[in-house]
Amino acid sequence: MRILSGIQPSGQLHIGNYFGMMRSMIANMDSSELYAFIVDLHALTSVQDRERLSRGTLEAATDFLALGLDPERCTFWVQSDVPEVTELAWVLSTLTPMGLLERCHSYKDKVAKGIVPSHGLFAYPVLMAADILLFQAERVPVGKDQKQHLEVARDIAIKFNNTFGETFVVPEPVIDDSLATIPGLDGQKMSKSYGNTIPIFASEKELKKKVMAIVTDATPVEAVKDPDNCNLYSLFKLFAPKDRLTEVHGLYVNGGAMYGKIKLELLDLLWEYFREPREKRAQLLADPGQVREILQRGAVKAREKAVVTLDLVRDRVGLKY
Numbered sequence: 001m002r003i004l005s006g007i008q009p010s011g012q013l014h015i016g017n018y019f020g021m022m023r024s025m026i027a028n029m030d031s032s033e034l035y036a037f038i039v040d041l042h043a044l045t046s047v048q049d050r051e052r053l054s055r056g057t058l059e060a061a062t063d064f065l066a067l068g069l070d071p072e073r074c075t076f077w078v079q080s081d082v083p084e085v086t087e088l089a090w091v092l093s094t095l096t097p098m099g100l101l102e103r104c105h106s107y108k109d110k111v112a113k114g115i116v117p118s119h120g121l122f123a124y125p126v127l128m129a130a131d132i133l134l135f136q137a138e139r140v141p142v143g144k145d146q147k148q149h150l151e152v153a154r155d156i157a158i159k160f161n162n163t164f165g166e167t168f169v170v171p172e173p174v175i176d177d178s179l180a181t182i183p184g185l186d187g188q189k190m191s192k193s194y195g196n197t198i199p200i201f202a203s204e205k206e207l208k209k210k211v212m213a214i215v216t217d218a219t220p221v222e223a224v225k226d227p228d229n230c231n232l233y234s235l236f237k238l239f240a241p242k243d244r245l246t247e248v249h250g251l252y253v254n255g256g257a258m259y260g261k262i263k264l265e266l267l268d269l270l271w272e273y274f275r276e277p278r279e280k281r282a283q284l285l286a287d288p289g290q291v292r293e294i295l296q297r298g299a300v301k302a303r304e305k306a307v308v309t310l311d312l313v314r315d316r317v318g319l320k321y
């Protein structure tokens with residue numbers, strides 16, 4: 001099984017990225033042919049700051065490695081190091097109906113949040129389709145927020161195959177329904193560009209500030225509360241051991257849940273959960289040359305695959321003469 005997914009270096013990686021995508025990618029390393037990459041070209045749609053983007057790219061790669069991605073057991077690279085993807089994106093864009101992109105709510109949401117409505121932001125799903133189709137990926141683990149983009153990629157693949165003959169594998173999304181969308185501090189989707197994240201590798205002080213800022217309602221302690229409609233509970237559920245979760249669930253439905261106490265408990269759980277990766281990350285940060293080298297080797301490996309697909313595409317559409 002060929003599995004592929006990417007992550008934007010558009011800010012500190014957060015627990016939504018981890019549970020939505022990174023964790024299942026790491027878990028799939030041995031059972032599949034895995035392609036993982038840092039999508040810096042996509043991040044350009046929201047980060048127009050040279051220093052932030054280049055630093056973010058190296059940091060995102062470092063974080064992924066620290067969390068357990070093993071470059072020897074997958075192909076791991078930075079999107080812009082494989083330029084074939086931009087050529088394929090252009091070819092695909094010529095047969096992507098405008099209406100398909102106009103329906104994408106991620107574009108509308110981002111514009112509503114103040115991100116400049118550039119052509120790149122609008123065409124984001126086409127570049128994402130190119131990422132996926134270039135490597136003939138069969139499965140793409142993503143959070144629920146990316147489901148529609150996956151449908152766009154599928155539509156484009158089908159249209160291309162119908163127009164030019166069987167060329168692309170039509171990819172399937174892999175979405176863990178229990179973790180579909182991790183809420184942010186304010187209850188909206190946790191998102192780097194919404195400023196509502198819990199970063200995986202925040203300092204203890206920063207983490208405390210974030211966790212204590214999780215928005216909860218103002219009901220008294222003894223009131224009965226709905227855990228399924230509580231942002232704090234949704235986050236607690238990700239980290240708490242089963243028995244403790246059952247107890248806290250009981251406090252919600254019978255009364256007695258103290259938000260402040262649960263937040264402090266969540267803080268401890270979070271800190272412990274990422275302890276080992278944090279130590280690994282500190283080692284990698286001390287040697288950025290090693291991370292760059294891993295990425296360069298990954299890009300060489302990725303390009304070997306990319307040129308084969310692109311060559312086929314060029315032939316199919318008539319770019320060979």
Ligand code: AQP
Nearest residue numbers: 007008010016017020021142143181182190191192193
């Ligand atoms: N809140 C979330 N819940 C579940 N999954 C999530 N993902 C992101 N946020 C959540 C998944 O993480 C993967 C990588 O995401 P991305 O960085 O490429 O893009 P994104 O979805 O746009 O993430 P952000 O944080 O919201 O970034 P910005 O703000 O820069 O756009 C994806 O598989 C995504 O589903």
